[in-house]
Structures are given as structure tokens and as C-alpha cells.
Amino acid sequence: MTLHPSGPRTAQRPAPAPVNVLALTVAGSVTVANIYFPQPLLAAVARGLAVSERTAGLVASAAQIGYALGLLLLVPLADTARLRPLTRALLLATSAALLVAAAAPNIATLVLATLALSTTTVLPQILTPVAAGLAGPERRGRVVGVIGLGLTLGSTLSRTVSGAVSDASGSWRTAYVVAAAATAALLWVLPRALPERPASAGRPRVPYGRMLAGLPRLLGSYRVLRTAALRGACVFAAYSVFWAALVFHLAAPPLGYGPGAAGLFGLLTVPAALASAYAGPLTDRYGAGPVGRWALACVGFGLAVAGLAPVSPVALVVGAGLVVLGTSSCQVANQSRVLGLGREVAARVNTVFMLATFAGGALGSLTAAWLYGAYGWTAVVLAAAGFTALGLLAGAGRPRVA
Structure with missing residues (x-):
């Protein structure tokens, strides 16, 4: 029998899985921008749809309400659902709602489209737990910090970009089309950066209603x-x-x-x-x-x-x-x-x-x-x-x- 001087055993904890931090950070930045980029456009929306600025402000309110609904109703799914199909579904739904918003003939349609797109654009809060779990405890803070930086930059710079796009094109609708294209482009990148199943896939699946109630x-x-x-x-x-x-x-x-x-x-x-x-x-x-x-x-x-x-x-x-x-x-x-x-x-x-x-x-x-x-x-x-x-x-x- 040959003995190997391996020292203390270190195989008790599995090695952290590789994390495509760049892909997850870019995806989080692009998707969180969908909540904030309409804010500088509200005055132009009011003029274009012939409503008051106060009425146009309902768009910003709908974005916040929708995001809260998405946090409550969709983010918990990441503990049990297959991650890649979930990600594709959310990206498709958000892109479609952005295109509806771009073509909205009246403020009611724009508000409803905003409510829908902000509900499904909660991917950043799905990506962060997944990335933290893949990184392991030694790198958890570092990965959360980098993805959080992407979210901060996305929410901050999106206002500047949407205003510039609107000014250059002469229409607030163009910013929505650009956002839809950027969100749809993630379909070719983001699912490949995620595991097929969540970390808890081997555990008994908790029914959706019980999961929310808990x-x-x-x-x-x-x-x-x-x-x-x-x-x-x-x-x-x-x-x-x-x-x-x-x-x-x-x-x-x-x-x-x-x-x-x-x-x-x-x-x-x-x-x-x-x-x-x-x-x-x-x-x-x-x-x-x-x-x-x-x-x-x-x-x-x-x-x-x-x-x-x-x-x-x-x-x-x-x-x-x-x-x-x-x-x-x-x-x-x-x-x-x-x-x-x-x-x-x-x-x-x-x-x-x-x-x-x-x-x-x-x-x-x-x-x-x-x-x-x-x-x-x-x-x-x-x-x-x-x-x-x-x-x-x-x-x-x-x-x-x-």
C-alpha cells in the first residue's frame, strides 16, 4: 500500500462552480435598465400622447408596481424551476412588452405594457442568488458586488442613454425599440451562462402556492x-x-x-x-x-x-x-x-x-x-x-x- 502525504483532508466541500460573471453582470445591467430608462421620456410621452405630465407619470408608477409584483410572484420560482427555460420566457415576455409599449396608441396601453414588462424584468434578482450559489462562500461577496455594480450602472446610465436616443431620433418610441432589441439579444447569451437546474433540484419540489405562503x-x-x-x-x-x-x-x-x-x-x-x-x-x-x-x-x-x-x-x-x-x-x-x-x-x-x-x-x-x-x-x-x-x-x- 502506498501512502500519499496529502495532509488535512479538503474534499469535504465541493469546489465552487465556474461563474460567467461578465455575462450575468451585463444581463443584469440591461434588464434593470428597463425599469428606469422611461423616466427621462415622460415629458415627451405626455406631448406625444396628448396627456398631462401628471398622467404620463403613471408610467413610472406602473414600473415600480410591476417590479414589486415580479419580485413577489416570479423570483421565488428560481429555487425550483428549470433556470434556462425560465430565463428565456422572461426575456421573451419583456421584449414583447417593450415592443407593445413602443407602438402604444394611448397612455392606457403604455401603462399596461409597462406593468407587464416591469413584472417580467426581474431577472437581476434571479441571477444574483444563482451566481452567489455557484461562487461559493469564499467568493460570494465579490460576485454579488460585481453584479450589484452592473445593476447600479444600468439604472443610472439608462436614463442618460434613453434621453440621448430620444433626442437623436426625435421620438420617445425609439428608446423602447432599442431596449427591446438589447433585451432580446440576451436570449443568445444568458441561458448558456446559467446551470440547467437550480441548486435545490434534488430536493422535493415545493408547490408554488405553498412556496409563496411560506x-x-x-x-x-x-x-x-x-x-x-x-x-x-x-x-x-x-x-x-x-x-x-x-x-x-x-x-x-x-x-x-x-x-x-x-x-x-x-x-x-x-x-x-x-x-x-x-x-x-x-x-x-x-x-x-x-x-x-x-x-x-x-x-x-x-x-x-x-x-x-x-x-x-x-x-x-x-x-x-x-x-x-x-x-x-x-x-x-x-x-x-x-x-x-x-x-x-x-x-x-x-x-x-x-x-x-x-x-x-x-x-x-x-x-x-x-x-x-x-x-x-x-x-x-x-x-x-x-x-x-x-x-x-x-x-x-x-x-x-x-
């Missing part, structure tokens, strides 16, 4: 999920309060900037978004808790800068960048934490986490205009700081997995 029980089962969901809701509420009111603050005296300047602020925060990708490796090395606390402190510092120098464009840009950096980093840390609860429930815990985050963002957006109109910029900054402080308190205890 989502609230996940909060009771996992303290980590409760903490991350509350922290995610708080930081996104702070982010939404700040950014929704910033448009009004920039337009008001003494600054008096137009819509173009508000859009430029988004572009100026791209370096901060790029820097947030490093939150992934930091999470892998130091854990989600310390990175999350650092990220919330970054948000608080940005709010302090913007609040103490409210009429300084430089201070507002710096403050906005720090808010973006902290919010994106906190998202990466929180999502990495909940996706570590188990590959067999990854899509469902991600659904709960994202719904909580989305609810916090909606609360912030709804209160921002009222706060600014009634009490001014200082009240907005204080409200955002309050949400941030609550997020810090949410993670004060030592988390347990169950």
Missing part, C-alpha cells in the same frame, strides 16, 4: 434575514428621501438648476458606484456586519456634508457620492449575508430581502416631496439621517443564522 415564515426562521431586511429598508429609504428631494432642492433658489443639472448629478456619482464594487471582497474578508456598519456611516457622513453646506454644488456632489457609495455597499453586504443562508432557499430569501428594500425606497420617495415642501432641505437630511440611524440599530445585536 415567504413570511422565512422572516421568523432567520434572524439574519430580519436584520438584513430591516437594514436594507432603512438605507434605501434614506437614499430615496435624499435623491427624490435633491431634484427640488437643485431647482429652487438660490441654486436654480434645471433638469439637466439634476441628471448630471447622477453621472457624477458613477465613480462612487464603481468604488462600491469593492464592498464585495471586503465582505468576504471581514464579514457583512462590519462592512454594513461602515457603509451606513458613509451614508451618514454624506448626509452631513450635504446638510451643512446646502447651497454648495461641490458639497452636494460629494454628499451625493457618499450616499451612493454607502447605499450600494450596504446592499452588497446585506445581500451577501442573506444569500449565505442556503442555496435551496436563496431565491426566496432574496425575494423577502428585496421586497423589504423596495418598501423602504417607496416610503422614502413618498415622503420626500412632502417633507421638502413643508419643512425644506434640512428636514429631508434629518429624515434620511434618522433612517440611517435606525439601520445601524437594526444590526446592533449579534446575528444568528436561525
Whole structure:
């Protein structure tokens, strides 16, 4: 018998599967853009369909409602459904709805098409748990951070691209056609980058109705999920309060900037978004808790800068960048934490986490205009700081997995 000096046994944990991070990041960026690219087009939509700007704003509302429905109804399927057919179906449905929107003869058709396409364009929240599971615990944060960076860039730059396409073509409809083509192009790339079956394929399949009914029980089962969901809701509420009111603050005296300047602020925060990708490796090395606390402190510092120098464009840009950096980093840390609860429930815990985050963002957006109109910029900054402080308190205890 020949002995091999193999040292400690290391075969207990399977090697992480290869992850086509570039393909998943590009796919996430393209698909998440479908939620945000119509926002700069709303004035042109109002003129083209002969409706008021307030009525055209229903398009943006439909996008948010549809995305929430998709998170609730479709993302949990990734725990049990065959991934490649699911991906193809969602891409086809989204592309078709974008073409219907491009040809919409009236605002009602456009709103319904937007509701449909935003419901089926939740692929980013399917791709992230799949990629995290393939990467393994040692690389989970890094992969989540890179894909999260793609989502941030897609949501930010899509507004700039759609406005440029609309201006160059003279029609808001062209932006929808371009989005449909980009989404359909993913049919030739994305399914090949995914495994055929989810990680939990060998387990007994949970009926769809029972799977949805069990989502609230996940909060009771996992303290980590409760903490991350509350922290995610708080930081996104702070982010939404700040950014929704910033448009009004920039337009008001003494600054008096137009819509173009508000859009430029988004572009100026791209370096901060790029820097947030490093939150992934930091999470892998130091854990989600310390990175999350650092990220919330970054948000608080940005709010302090913007609040103490409210009429300084430089201070507002710096403050906005720090808010973006902290919010994106906190998202990466929180999502990495909940996706570590188990590959067999990854899509469902991600659904709960994202719904909580989305609810916090909606609360912030709804209160921002009222706060600014009634009490001014200082009240907005204080409200955002309050949400941030609550997020810090949410993670004060030592988390347990169950």
C-alpha cells in the first residue's frame, strides 16, 4: 500500500462552480435598465400622447408596481424551476412588452405594457442568488458586488442613454425599440451562462402556492434575514428621501438648476458606484456586519456634508457620492449575508430581502416631496439621517443564522 502525504483532508466541500460573471453582470445591467430608462421620456410621452405630465407619470408608477409584483410572484420560482427555460420566457415576455409599449396608441396601453414588462424584468434578482450559489462562500461577496455594480450602472446610465436616443431620433418610441432589441439579444447569451437546474433540484419540489405562503415564515426562521431586511429598508429609504428631494432642492433658489443639472448629478456619482464594487471582497474578508456598519456611516457622513453646506454644488456632489457609495455597499453586504443562508432557499430569501428594500425606497420617495415642501432641505437630511440611524440599530445585536 502506498501512502500519499496529502495532509488535512479538503474534499469535504465541493469546489465552487465556474461563474460567467461578465455575462450575468451585463444581463443584469440591461434588464434593470428597463425599469428606469422611461423616466427621462415622460415629458415627451405626455406631448406625444396628448396627456398631462401628471398622467404620463403613471408610467413610472406602473414600473415600480410591476417590479414589486415580479419580485413577489416570479423570483421565488428560481429555487425550483428549470433556470434556462425560465430565463428565456422572461426575456421573451419583456421584449414583447417593450415592443407593445413602443407602438402604444394611448397612455392606457403604455401603462399596461409597462406593468407587464416591469413584472417580467426581474431577472437581476434571479441571477444574483444563482451566481452567489455557484461562487461559493469564499467568493460570494465579490460576485454579488460585481453584479450589484452592473445593476447600479444600468439604472443610472439608462436614463442618460434613453434621453440621448430620444433626442437623436426625435421620438420617445425609439428608446423602447432599442431596449427591446438589447433585451432580446440576451436570449443568445444568458441561458448558456446559467446551470440547467437550480441548486435545490434534488430536493422535493415545493408547490408554488405553498412556496409563496411560506415567504413570511422565512422572516421568523432567520434572524439574519430580519436584520438584513430591516437594514436594507432603512438605507434605501434614506437614499430615496435624499435623491427624490435633491431634484427640488437643485431647482429652487438660490441654486436654480434645471433638469439637466439634476441628471448630471447622477453621472457624477458613477465613480462612487464603481468604488462600491469593492464592498464585495471586503465582505468576504471581514464579514457583512462590519462592512454594513461602515457603509451606513458613509451614508451618514454624506448626509452631513450635504446638510451643512446646502447651497454648495461641490458639497452636494460629494454628499451625493457618499450616499451612493454607502447605499450600494450596504446592499452588497446585506445581500451577501442573506444569500449565505442556503442555496435551496436563496431565491426566496432574496425575494423577502428585496421586497423589504423596495418598501423602504417607496416610503422614502413618498415622503420626500412632502417633507421638502413643508419643512425644506434640512428636514429631508434629518429624515434620511434618522433612517440611517435606525439601520445601524437594526444590526446592533449579534446575528444568528436561525
